[in-house]
Amino acid sequence: MNSPSSESIAVEAVDLVKRFGDFTAVDGISFAVPAGTVLGMLGPNGAGKTTAVRMMTTLSTPTSGTARINGHDVREDPDGVRRSMGLTGQAATVDELLTGRENMRMVGGLYGIGRRALKQRTEQLLAQFSLSDAGDKTVREYSGGMRRRIDLAVSLLAAPPVLFLDEPTTGLDPHSRNELWEVLRGLVDAGTTLVLTTQYLEEADQLADRIVVIDTGKIIAEGTPLELKTQAGAASLVATVTHAADLPAARGLLARVSDEVFVDEHARALTLPAGGLADLTRVAALLDESGIAVDDLGLSRPSLDDVFLSLTGHRAQHATDTADEPQGADA
Secondary structure (H helix, E strand, O other): OOOOOHHHEEEEEEEEEEEEOOEEEEEEEEEEEEOOOEEEEEOOOOOOHHHHHHHHOOOOOOOEEEEEEOOEEOOOOHHHHHHHEEEEOOOOOOOOOOEHHHHHHHHHHHHOOOHHHHHHHHHHHHHHOOOHHHOOOEHHHOOHHHHHHHHHHHHOOOOOOEEEEEOOOOOOOHHHHHHHHHHHHHHHHOOOEEEEEEOOHHHHHHHOOEEEEEEOOEEEEEEOHHHHHHHOOOOEEEEEEOOHHHHHHHHHHHOOOOOOOEEEOOOOEEEEEOOOHHHHHHHHHHHHHHOOOEEEEEEEOOOHHHHHHHHHOOOOOOOOOOOOOOOOOOO
């Protein structure tokens, strides 16, 4: 795979390190994010994801190393970094006593956006995030999904080319999560670069062009979702027979394809390593010729959860408390 040119890099971390006393929260991570793509930073609670984002967004000073956002160095040009990016943290930062529109006007004023342009931008974003009808309600009346959307809308007021999203869907119900995913896809289609931290494996799989897996402050793997799944092992072929009584005969047939056939009697499923579509076609023919009825037949790749387990020795955690910096850490 060819490396993107430096002109196309929107976010770059270079040997970022953050220590708090004897504790190393981030231990020399490096990566580059091409403009207009999504990087997923995947890791369990306490892995160092939030600390890394805080350094890249100038909220925390690196112990060593640096990061560049849209060409601006976090050490040498923090103001340029802040002008080039937006940040949506783990918890909504809008004022819940103000309405959605009032929050937009307040933050837009801090950005120095002119009154006419701010009004136009506010209505555009409220419509984009399906919040126009709720714009004059106080944020405390919003649902969890609506709060995340208004927080994201506020972060986009200045139309930043780069957006950092730290655990954006934590605490949302599945419907609200899917809605937010659609909004994020739309932002990327419009050219925004996203850096997304998440503990949700499905979220990284759905949104990220590339993923860096972080554990104990270090990057332990990186690649596309498909590349990472391939690291966890080959694809499997899964056949689910209609009648449990056919399992022994089906196992005998599938043994012609592989000597490793796993039978799950409860699920009426047979699983074997698969080299690809040729094996799928062969198994389908064998079962069809034998007259064995099948409910489902297909190839199954390892999930990102399988990847996580193979890399770290434990499953990904879905904790709600995702802070990975000690209290009182510098900001």
